[in-house]
Amino acid sequence: MIRVLVADDHALVRGALVALLNLEADIEVVAEASDGSPVLAAVLEHRVDVCLLDIQMPVMDGIEATARVRAGAPTCRVLMVTTFGRTGYLRRSLEAGASGFVVKDTPAAELAEAIRRVHAGLRVVDPQLAAESLAEGGNPLTAREREVLGLARDGLPIAAIASAVHLTSGTVRNHLSAAIGKTGAGNRIEAARTAADRGWL
Known part of the structure; x- marks a missing residue:
């Protein structure tokens, strides 16, 4: 059985x-x-x-x-x-x-x-x-890009994301920019939606 x-x-x-x-x-x-x-x-x-x-x-x-x-x-x-x-x-x-x-x-x-x-x-x-x-092919997002994109999806501002992941605001912007480029999106909300639809988050 x-x-x-x-x-x-x-x-x-x-x-x-x-x-x-x-x-x-x-x-x-x-x-x-x-x-x-x-x-x-x-x-x-x-x-x-x-x-x-x-x-x-x-x-x-x-x-x-x-x-x-x-x-x-x-x-x-x-x-x-x-x-x-x-x-x-x-x-x-x-x-x-x-x-x-x-x-x-x-x-x-x-x-x-x-x-x-x-x-x-x-x-x-x-x-x-x-x-x-x-x-x-595989998920193009790094673990950190997934993390900040997930928080961006929830509508958090850059400063709040930076605080949550213990990074500077500039570093968070860099990760979001990379994620936007990899998803072919126009902004971070669209990038988060695209990544979620593909099962990357």
Whole structure:
């Protein structure tokens, strides 16, 4: 029996996934979560084999939860199941240690098979997304550019961003300028939106 945890902040989606997976003879959903923060503790408590994690969740997103699970319970596999089939999310998920990445409109039988494959140590990635990711290349933003762009997206002025990241205002402007150039945007708000749409933030 493959012991599964489902984490999704939408109760209806989570409930539907749980109901569908529990129809499979070899899969049992043993834990649920509405965000990423309790996932590792639940994995350890319920001896979870495979986590199904949404990406965009409150408190802690699925990518951070993936990294924590892989560090704290290395034998547990992670399969990302998301509405947002973005190449940036795919790359960040795999970098965090996810074994698979599928979108939520995947048929139930295919999702169950993806769980089996991930449990067996294989990698499962939505083929269209994999092709797009190869064509597009990696995330061009540095960690610091992502950080300041994320704060700029929230509407913070330069001085407040500088204070939050312990840099000078001039250095923050340089990072924002570089990010604007890399995203092909006209300003920092547009750059943040473009980066978020591509899954780079």
